[in-house]
Amino acid sequence: MDLPSFPRGLLAMVLAGGLSLSGLAGAAETIKIGVAGPMTGGYAAFGEQFWRGTSQAAEDINANGGINGKQIELVKGDDACEPKQATAVANRLLDQDKVAAVVGHFCSSSTIPASEVYADAGILVITPGSTNPKVTERGLPTVFRMCGRDDQQGPLAADFIVKKLKAKKIAVVHDKDTYGQGIADAMRDRLKELKADNRVVLYEGLTRGEKDFNALVTKIKASGADTVYFGGLYNEAGPLLRQLREQGLKVNFLSGDGSLDPAIVTAAGGPQFVVGAYMTSVREARNIPASQKVVKKMKDAGFDPAGFTLYAYASLQSIAEAMKATKSTDGEKLADWLKNHTVTTVLGPKNWDAKGDLKERGFSIYVWDADGNYKEIAQK
């Protein structure tokens, strides 16, 4: 052995030794669960919520003895909300990390292709945030969600626009993504049922990642719309709202759960731009009595569990409960159990129908006030 190659050989041996050791430890004592979402890229804030929520859940479950004596070990998967990367991540989680179940993904456009991979392998997957109907409409038995569907929240917005706001001219804007366009289409379909689709004066898609929507705003102004519906996430909803107000448009603004996040106030540049905007969403998880203990614990640790954090927490909880009850990690068995039992989660009791959708259908409408907070509007 010549001298220069010696350290390299040593290094390789150390590495290999370390790997096999950790491999052994993993097989013996832990259950690996994948957490997949946009950990980097423009939507990394949601990925962080997933990771924080599941990490807290894993910590709490492990402190209480883990799953049948085994500790949970989380494995991070980063899809950056890119469908192609999502399937690559799904394959890596299965082949390389050998996860037993997955919490994820976030963007519906990522969840849909990735869940095919999990379903083929018979692995249970619960998405805390993908609301596109297709996620559970493909007959994949091991795919669940911890949130509602866009064909529930889109129509709710449409009813509100027609019956409460009595809009005459409606501009529909979406972000050309599965979630954003899906919810905008669900809203428009409901307008058709209400025989109000002739009031749609504009239907266009903006580009995710951009900040300048002035040209679109001017076009909305030219269309004479009195109400704007936006299907998309807060990163784009914020600047869009601001530019609408800056160009002097006093239109009603509605959006979905992807925009209902305190970060929209920052994204818009101040509460004066967001005030009066309506948004449909699931129940605010931080106000549910069952979640108070976890909320306090996370806030004390310096993280406000906003948005999907507690949904991610509840997703991991449900997986753990199913594994405890069935004493198995087999996706089909876990799925069967979840479809026939009620799980007590940090969001309260949850149960699922045969498709993997939640049985409760609780969406409500929120409105932003001048201080940058939102509150629920009483329905009916």
Next chain:
Amino acid sequence: MDWYILAQQLVNGLTLGSIYGLIAIGYTMVYGIVGMINFAHGDVYMVSAYLTAICLAVLFSFGIDSLPFALLATLAITMLITAAYGWTIERVAYRPLRGAPRLAPLISAIGMSLVLQNGVQLSQGAKTQGVPSLIPATLRFGEGHDFVQITLVQLMIIVVSLSSMAALTWLIQRTSLGRQCRATQQDRRMAAILGINTDRIISTVFVIGAAMAAIAGVLVTLNYGSFDFYIGFVTGIKAFTAAVLGGIGSLPGAMLGGLILGLAEALFSGVVNTDYKDVFAFSLLVLVLIFRPTGLLGKPEVEKV
């Protein structure tokens, strides 16, 4: 279409185009002098947006309530620190690869871009950050519902980018530094033989490019109010397109390319459809490159013997 809608779209397009132009200057100068595409430039612009917010917050927390002073101080500090970023990037990622094949610095640039993006994400968090709306002043022409408006910040963007471009053109054409830049561009080895410190000239170009990105960062942050660690990507691609459209290597070309791109996006979005505005903008680029492969104002490359 009503006149005021069309005029408003022109204002929208000019603002957007000026921003593209300002950032395109960085791409075009670096390409002109070292023949490489600095893919990290968009992320340098992103860093300057963060610096703007940090500077403003620090200045206001010291109780400085004169807005013009705070803005000028922010501009100066941001330009200084961003320029230091530009210098460091060149020193760390590109200079060691000076003699390497052309692809090597390109990969290094993409790597630098990822380092900046993820570095900022880790240190500043993934959430969208913002500054409150500081200059709400707006000029309006017209009455009632029929008006054209341009905000003071938009006006600043247009004026500052045109004058920056003019100042830089003067710098390159008329000063001793500019002469050294052009000499380095034409033949680096010959310039070095004649006593020009080409490494220093290349560093200077990176510093100037980064400073321009800093101006864009400050103005854009004031205009849109929000940013995240990812804004450099989309804007960088657009600015790069603007540089190629105008003729990469040419300063007025960068500005012209930026304005054409911005106007094309705004007008297509306003008259036809927002969904396909990027398709239109890039089709325009393809068309221009078919008839003028070196861009609108680019000089045809002379084969060096």
